[in-house]
Amino acid sequence: MSERRSTEVPPEERLRPDDDCPLFSPALEDHLIALTRGEVPARGRFCGNCYTPIARDTALCPHCGNDTEQGRVPVRAVPDQITLILRSQRKIESTWVNGLAYLGLVIAVVGGIALVLSIPFFRANLIWATLLYGLILLVGGRMLAGFLGGYFGDRWGYERARARTRDAWAEWLRERDG
């Protein structure tokens, strides 16, 4: 499920950070994901501040505004530590999405049987009770899993993962700029 964001959610619907941490522009994220799949070479030209991939003649980073001549000079590869930060961010996100989707299933399983058994007609007619319960599991389970995981899990996971990324970025800056 860790690839969920990139494979199922169209890019324009993805959550975008509104904090001051410049790490992981869409271009950098795409580059790192393509890199783990072996689709692009590791070497290239990257902003020396936020590591966004930039063209050979780019003077100003389009993502963080770093001046490649007056500011931090471009680097030829993204530092391993930055890749690790992204991996950790995505892992936190997918844990939340999967965890809440699973919670949605559990709610359907437990809530469904409680609901069916609370109605006298179904308690007396086991065939109908089984059919209704099956329907609740199929439809309700899927909806709850999608709603909790896809909506709340996605947002909460993103917020928590992003908070961790901000900390990691601050630490990286201390290490890098000392």
Ligand SMILES: [Zn+2]
């Ligand atoms: Zn930059």
